[in-house]
Structure formats: structure tokens, C-alpha cells
Amino acid sequence: MELLLQGLMNVLDIKVVSILFLSGAVGIFIGSLPGLTATMGVALLLPVTFGMEPVKGILLLVGVYFGAIYGGSISAILLRTPGTPSSAATALDGYEMTKKGLAYKALTVSTLSSTIGGILSVILLIFIAPQLAKFALKFSAPETFALALFGLAIISSISGTSLVKGLMAGFAGLLIASIGIDPIGGFPRFTFGTANLMGGISYIPVLIGLFAASEAFHTAENVLIQTKTVSTSINKVKLKWAEFKKLIIVILRSTFIGTFIGMIPGAGGDIASFVSYNEAKRWSKNPDEFGKGNMEGVSASEAANNGCTGGAMIPLLTLGIPGDAVTAVMLGALMVQGLQPGPLLFTNHADIVYTLFIGMLFANMLILFYGMLGIRLFVKILQIHKAILTPIILVLCIVGSYALGNNFFDVWVMLIAGIIGYVMNKYNFPPSPVILALILGPMMEASLRRALVISSGDVSIFFTRPISATLLLLAIGTLLYPIILDWKKTRKTTTDAKQYDASNID
Amino acid sequence: MKKANQIASLIGIAIAMFFFVLTFQFKQIEYQDTGPALMPRLYSGVLIVLALILFFNSYRTKEKVEKGNVKMALITMALVLTIVVLIPIIGFYIITPIVIFVFLKICQQTNKKILFGLPIGVVLFIFVFFQKILSVPIPTGIFFQ
Structure with missing residues (x-):
């Protein structure tokens, strides 16, 4: 409690409040623009935080992250184009409401649900994270290795349409991660005598390239196409108290679903919003109205995706495991600030952690502020042409990667990563596994080799320790689950096709 | 996408082979099983296997390349x-x-x-x-x- 009060005092600093106000607006701006994701926003603003104090820098990114997740709903509701993947489910009913002239009401439902979802998920984070961190303090080299492997196993869940491609991207990332000084023996690997490669390839320019520059190249493809026009005048049909009361249960249920899914590494806001949307439909008295402009659909999706933000912070802060691309960038941001996420963060930097918690609550409250006051302004954002945004993003990518260490080599790394990322996106290779591998690869190698030195090369050390064995089992399960699911789906499709052929022959 | 997947798998194999061959220039540590080459060799090996799977799967892929300017x-x-x-x-x-x-x-x-x-x-x-x-x-x- 004392730490929370101290955190509150730290957040009430005028500079911190200003940063939260500004970053929330920037996040909503980025999230509301189709093509600009929360990950891209956080990656793009990461270099801005280098010169800041840890709390201010991280809260700036938190503001952008939370704001962007909420911002995604604006274009989903008004244009039927989700600003971020997390708002895809919002578009289903949100846009139908807009067509009926209820855009203002839909945006109000989205604002309220996002705020409540976000705040409740942070409260859950405050309760769960310290307990999990206490438990994780027992970890030594074998457990750290198992944990890193578990983190890497998430690649199978974030691989999108092709698991093989996701794994290939992950292993290519691991090879890149092995460039530089060997973590145990100090031997330079794949450096070709270049001083720039001695410290390895920094993942920050890589992630700026993969997530921001590649997206900008992708956006440039459609730069000559006129953007969809959106009416700047919105009918002000307000949400009634009686209508809101009916949504409370949906919001609470969706928040818990969102937070729980957010806690599972690999499952992000998009999954959370669709699961909550389905649950809202299943529990609704009018399931047939879903997809035709039902407020419950908007509410479920938005409470869940903002609920997911707090949930995703739990494994990130307590175990140092990023659950998705955006938390991988946040992990990078914490490390740049000298804060190694993991159980020790709670003992060594408890004041900072609790300040972050309070800041997160505040960032969610700002969504309400912006949502209620700025709806008309955000509608205008959607009219900004891509030809204006693309050069701004690319210049920020160049300056941002340079600012990391005032080293031009990082700019080249960013550009190459951007071009590779563009090609990867084009051919369905997910970029997130590369970043996960770059972050977790060195940790996994160092802890594996350290554990093997301790056990004199005996691999049973990983299976005889209960936590390590459990984590390894979880890693294997996480890795194999999508494969089994895919195999079952293929088998069912084949059986159905055979049955269909047989019935046609008959 | 078939051709693209085949090219991607060949690039994957080439990258993995490049890293794998280079690991033989690393110094050998006699008293330790886990030298600097252990992990890069493991990663390269798995990458080659995955690239081969992608190559053979490419014959029955239904993936489509996203069109654009x-x-x-x-x-x-x-x-x-x-x-x-x-x-x-x-x-x-x-x-x-x-x-x-x-x-x-x-x-x-x-x-x-x-x-x-x-x-x-x-x-x-x-x-x-x-x-x-x-x-x-x-x-x-x-x-x-």
C-alpha cells in the first residue's frame, strides 16, 4: 500500500502527467489510423525515451500502447477498417451502428468499455504480479532456460497462417542473436572482424525496421489511392444510463476474459476480443442481433482488448517473457532503461514498478477523457492522407535508430530489417518471432550453458527440478498445440471432403 | 506462392549453411561440451530441416501473395x-x-x-x-x- 501511495505521488508530478496526456493522444492518433498498429507506435517512439528517466520513458510508451489499442476502435466503428487487429471484432457491430446513425453512441460504448476494461485489468495486474514475482525468485539457470524456451515456444502461436514460416523466422532470429561475443566463453562469433558486430546486432533497430519501416513501405503501396472519406458530422445520439447498466455484466466478463488471455503468452488482443465477442453473443438474450449493430458486441470486444493490456504486462514484468510483439518492444524499452524485467524487478525497483502501475491506471482514465472530449477531433484524423504519414514515419525510423547509440550502423540495420520485414509480410513470414528470438535467444543460450556447466554436462538437471520440468512441459505443449490443432483441422477437412465425394457418387 | 516458398526455403538453407560452416572456425573447448559453436549449429540444423519442410509443403500450399503497388x-x-x-x-x-x-x-x-x-x-x-x-x-x- 505504501508503495502504491508513493507511486501515486510520483505519477502526480507535472512532467509525468504531461507525458501521459501527450502519449495517450499520440497513441489514439496512431491506433485510429488503419495500417499503424500499437506495436508500430511503441517501436517508433521507443528512441524518444532513451534520454528520459525510466518512469517517464516507460509511461510514455504505456500511454501510446493503451491509447493505440483504444484508438483502433475509432476507425473500426466509423470506417469498418480496424485501426489495429485488436479492434477487428469491434467493426462487426460498431460499423453497423454507424450505418444506423448511432456512431456517437458506438464510440461512447467503446470509450467506456475500454476504460473500465483497462482499469480493471491493471488492478488485477497489481494483485497478481507481485505474487508471481515472489514465486519466480526461486528460479536459477535451469528454470531460466526453461522459461526462455517457453517464451520462444510462443512463436508457434504467433506464427499466423504458417507455423513452419513462423518457426523459420524464429530460428533465423536465433542465428542473428548468436552474432557477437559468446555469452559464456567470450569468443567473437560471426563478427568478421567488425567492431560494430562485436556487441551483437541490437534488437531495437531491428524491431523499428521490422515493425515500423516495413509497415511504412507496405502503406506506401496504397499511397496513390484516395482514403475512404468519412463524414465529420456525427449525430449526437447519447448512451442512456439504462442501456449502460445492461452492458456492465458484458464489460466485466469481457475484461476477465481479456486479462486472462493477455496473461497467456502468444495470445493477444485480437484473440481476446473475438473470444469475448463470442461469449457475449452466447450469453446474450438477442444473439441474432450480433453483427447487425448490437452495443454488446462493441462493448465485449473493446473491454477485452483493453483488458488484455494489463494481462499482457503480468508475464512481461514478472517473468520477463513478452507475450506478443508490442510487449516485446516494451521489454526492449525496459532493458534500455536498465530495468531487467523479471522477479528481481519487484525487489530491486519496487518503487518504479508501483509507479508504473499507477501510471497505467492513469493512462486508462485518460482514455475516458479523450474519448468523451475528442471524438469529433479523432474523426478528422481519419482524413489524413497516407502520403503525409509515410515520410514522417520513415524519417522517425532513421532518426530513432540512429539515436539509440549515435551510430550510423544501426540505421543500416533498421533499413535492411525494414526491407526484409516488407518481403516477409508479403510472403506470410511473421516478423514477431525474429524479435522474440533476438530478445530471448541470448538469455536461453547463457542459461542453458550455465546450467550444463553446473551439472557437468548432465541434461537431467532440466528434468529433475520441478519448476524447470513443468516449464519445459508447458513449452512443449505450447509448441505442439497449434500443430495438433492444424493436423486435426486438416484431417477433418479431408474426411468431410471424402464424405462429400462419397455422397455425390451415390 | 509455391515458387516464393521454394525460393524462401532455398534462402533459408543457404543462410543456415553459411552460419553452420562458419562455426568450424570457432575455437574448440576441450574441457567443456558446450562451446561457442553448440547453439549456432543447433539453430542452423533446425533451420535447414524447417526450410526442407517448407520446400516440400510448397507443392500443396494454398497461400496467396498479397497484391499491391x-x-x-x-x-x-x-x-x-x-x-x-x-x-x-x-x-x-x-x-x-x-x-x-x-x-x-x-x-x-x-x-x-x-x-x-x-x-x-x-x-x-x-x-x-x-x-x-x-x-x-x-x-x-x-x-x-
């Missing part, structure tokens, strides 16, 4: 490359507004406020925020040092 993306990459190559020579503050202006012209922007305002606005923001506030020494090129 690739030419415009390539032009954008070339413009960024121009900035990156020319920054050390003529400096960030000269090359960047020129390239942004060219990009806007290619995008058929006719609004003069945007055509001139955006390039100047972007470099002004970088100057104030990164150079003055964050003290990032933005390269000014060899002529202005």
Missing part, C-alpha cells in the same frame, strides 16, 4: 536508401527535406502548404526534439562539420 514500395525504399547513403555526405538537414519533397511529388500532392510545409516541419521537429531536447548529434555531413 510494389513499384511504389520500391520507390519509397530507394528514397530511404538515398537519405541513408547521403546523410554522412551532405547531412540530414539537407537531404531529408529534398527527399520528402520528391516523395510528395511522386504521390501527386499538389497542395503547396503540404509540399513545402511537411519537409520543413519534419526537419524542424527533429532539430528541436532530437537535437536540442534529447541532445542527439544529428549528422550534418562532411561539408558542414
Whole structure:
């Protein structure tokens, strides 16, 4: 409690409040623009935080992250184009409401649900994270290795349409991660005598390239196409108290679903919003109205995706495991600030952690502020042409990667990563596994080799320790689950096709 | 996508082989099983296996390549490359507004406020925020040092 009060005092600093106000607006701006994701926003603003104090820098990114997740709903509701993947489910009913002239009401439902979802998920984070961190303090080299492997196993869940491609991207990332000084023996690997490669390839320019520059190249493809026009005048049909009361249960249920899914590494806001949307439909008295402009659909999706933000912070802060691309960038941001996420963060930097918690609550409250006051302004954002945004993003990518260490080599790394990322996106290779591998690869190698030195090369050390064995089992399960699911789906499709052929022959 | 997957798998094998061969130049540690080459060799081996799976799976793939104006993306990459190559020579503050202006012209922007305002606005923001506030020494090129 004392730490929370101290955190509150730290957040009430005028500079911190200003940063939260500004970053929330920037996040909503980025999230509301189709093509600009929360990950891209956080990656793009990461270099801005280098010169800041840890709390201010991280809260700036938190503001952008939370704001962007909420911002995604604006274009989903008004244009039927989700600003971020997390708002895809919002578009289903949100846009139908807009067509009926209820855009203002839909945006109000989205604002309220996002705020409540976000705040409740942070409260859950405050309760769960310290307990999990206490438990994780027992970890030594074998457990750290198992944990890193578990983190890497998430690649199978974030691989999108092709698991093989996701794994290939992950292993290519691991090879890149092995460039530089060997973590145990100090031997330079794949450096070709270049001083720039001695410290390895920094993942920050890589992630700026993969997530921001590649997206900008992708956006440039459609730069000559006129953007969809959106009416700047919105009918002000307000949400009634009686209508809101009916949504409370949906919001609470969706928040818990969102937070729980957010806690599972690999499952992000998009999954959370669709699961909550389905649950809202299943529990609704009018399931047939879903997809035709039902407020419950908007509410479920938005409470869940903002609920997911707090949930995703739990494994990130307590175990140092990023659950998705955006938390991988946040992990990078914490490390740049000298804060190694993991159980020790709670003992060594408890004041900072609790300040972050309070800041997160505040960032969610700002969504309400912006949502209620700025709806008309955000509608205008959607009219900004891509030809204006693309050069701004690319210049920020160049300056941002340079600012990391005032080293031009990082700019080249960013550009190459951007071009590779563009090609990867084009051919369905997910970029997130590369970043996960770059972050977790060195940790996994160092802890594996350290554990093997301790056990004199005996691999049973990983299976005889209960936590390590459990984590390894979880890693294997996480890795194999999508494969089994895919195999079952293929088998069912084949059986159905055979049955269909047989019935046609008959 | 079939051809693209096959090319990707061949590139994957080439990268993995390149790293794998290089690991033989690493020093051997006799008293330790886990030398510097252990993990890169393991990663390369798995990457080769995965690339082979992708190659053989490509014959029955139903994936489709997303269509788009690739030419415009390539032009954008070339413009960024121009900035990156020319920054050390003529400096960030000269090359960047020129390239942004060219990009806007290619995008058929006719609004003069945007055509001139955006390039100047972007470099002004970088100057104030990164150079003055964050003290990032933005390269000014060899002529202005």
C-alpha cells in the first residue's frame, strides 16, 4: 500500500502527467489510423525515451500502447477498417451502428468499455504480479532456460497462417542473436572482424525496421489511392444510463476474459476480443442481433482488448517473457532503461514498478477523457492522407535508430530489417518471432550453458527440478498445440471432403 | 506462392549453411561440451530441416501473395536508401527535406502548404526534439562539420 501511495505521488508530478496526456493522444492518433498498429507506435517512439528517466520513458510508451489499442476502435466503428487487429471484432457491430446513425453512441460504448476494461485489468495486474514475482525468485539457470524456451515456444502461436514460416523466422532470429561475443566463453562469433558486430546486432533497430519501416513501405503501396472519406458530422445520439447498466455484466466478463488471455503468452488482443465477442453473443438474450449493430458486441470486444493490456504486462514484468510483439518492444524499452524485467524487478525497483502501475491506471482514465472530449477531433484524423504519414514515419525510423547509440550502423540495420520485414509480410513470414528470438535467444543460450556447466554436462538437471520440468512441459505443449490443432483441422477437412465425394457418387 | 516458398526455403538453407560452416572456425573447448559453436549449429540444423519442410509443403500450399503497388514500395525504399547513403555526405538537414519533397511529388500532392510545409516541419521537429531536447548529434555531413 505504501508503495502504491508513493507511486501515486510520483505519477502526480507535472512532467509525468504531461507525458501521459501527450502519449495517450499520440497513441489514439496512431491506433485510429488503419495500417499503424500499437506495436508500430511503441517501436517508433521507443528512441524518444532513451534520454528520459525510466518512469517517464516507460509511461510514455504505456500511454501510446493503451491509447493505440483504444484508438483502433475509432476507425473500426466509423470506417469498418480496424485501426489495429485488436479492434477487428469491434467493426462487426460498431460499423453497423454507424450505418444506423448511432456512431456517437458506438464510440461512447467503446470509450467506456475500454476504460473500465483497462482499469480493471491493471488492478488485477497489481494483485497478481507481485505474487508471481515472489514465486519466480526461486528460479536459477535451469528454470531460466526453461522459461526462455517457453517464451520462444510462443512463436508457434504467433506464427499466423504458417507455423513452419513462423518457426523459420524464429530460428533465423536465433542465428542473428548468436552474432557477437559468446555469452559464456567470450569468443567473437560471426563478427568478421567488425567492431560494430562485436556487441551483437541490437534488437531495437531491428524491431523499428521490422515493425515500423516495413509497415511504412507496405502503406506506401496504397499511397496513390484516395482514403475512404468519412463524414465529420456525427449525430449526437447519447448512451442512456439504462442501456449502460445492461452492458456492465458484458464489460466485466469481457475484461476477465481479456486479462486472462493477455496473461497467456502468444495470445493477444485480437484473440481476446473475438473470444469475448463470442461469449457475449452466447450469453446474450438477442444473439441474432450480433453483427447487425448490437452495443454488446462493441462493448465485449473493446473491454477485452483493453483488458488484455494489463494481462499482457503480468508475464512481461514478472517473468520477463513478452507475450506478443508490442510487449516485446516494451521489454526492449525496459532493458534500455536498465530495468531487467523479471522477479528481481519487484525487489530491486519496487518503487518504479508501483509507479508504473499507477501510471497505467492513469493512462486508462485518460482514455475516458479523450474519448468523451475528442471524438469529433479523432474523426478528422481519419482524413489524413497516407502520403503525409509515410515520410514522417520513415524519417522517425532513421532518426530513432540512429539515436539509440549515435551510430550510423544501426540505421543500416533498421533499413535492411525494414526491407526484409516488407518481403516477409508479403510472403506470410511473421516478423514477431525474429524479435522474440533476438530478445530471448541470448538469455536461453547463457542459461542453458550455465546450467550444463553446473551439472557437468548432465541434461537431467532440466528434468529433475520441478519448476524447470513443468516449464519445459508447458513449452512443449505450447509448441505442439497449434500443430495438433492444424493436423486435426486438416484431417477433418479431408474426411468431410471424402464424405462429400462419397455422397455425390451415390 | 509455391515458387516464393521454394525460393524462401532455398534462402533459408543457404543462410543456415553459411552460419553452420562458419562455426568450424570457432575455437574448440576441450574441457567443456558446450562451446561457442553448440547453439549456432543447433539453430542452423533446425533451420535447414524447417526450410526442407517448407520446400516440400510448397507443392500443396494454398497461400496467396498479397497484391499491391510494389513499384511504389520500391520507390519509397530507394528514397530511404538515398537519405541513408547521403546523410554522412551532405547531412540530414539537407537531404531529408529534398527527399520528402520528391516523395510528395511522386504521390501527386499538389497542395503547396503540404509540399513545402511537411519537409520543413519534419526537419524542424527533429532539430528541436532530437537535437536540442534529447541532445542527439544529428549528422550534418562532411561539408558542414
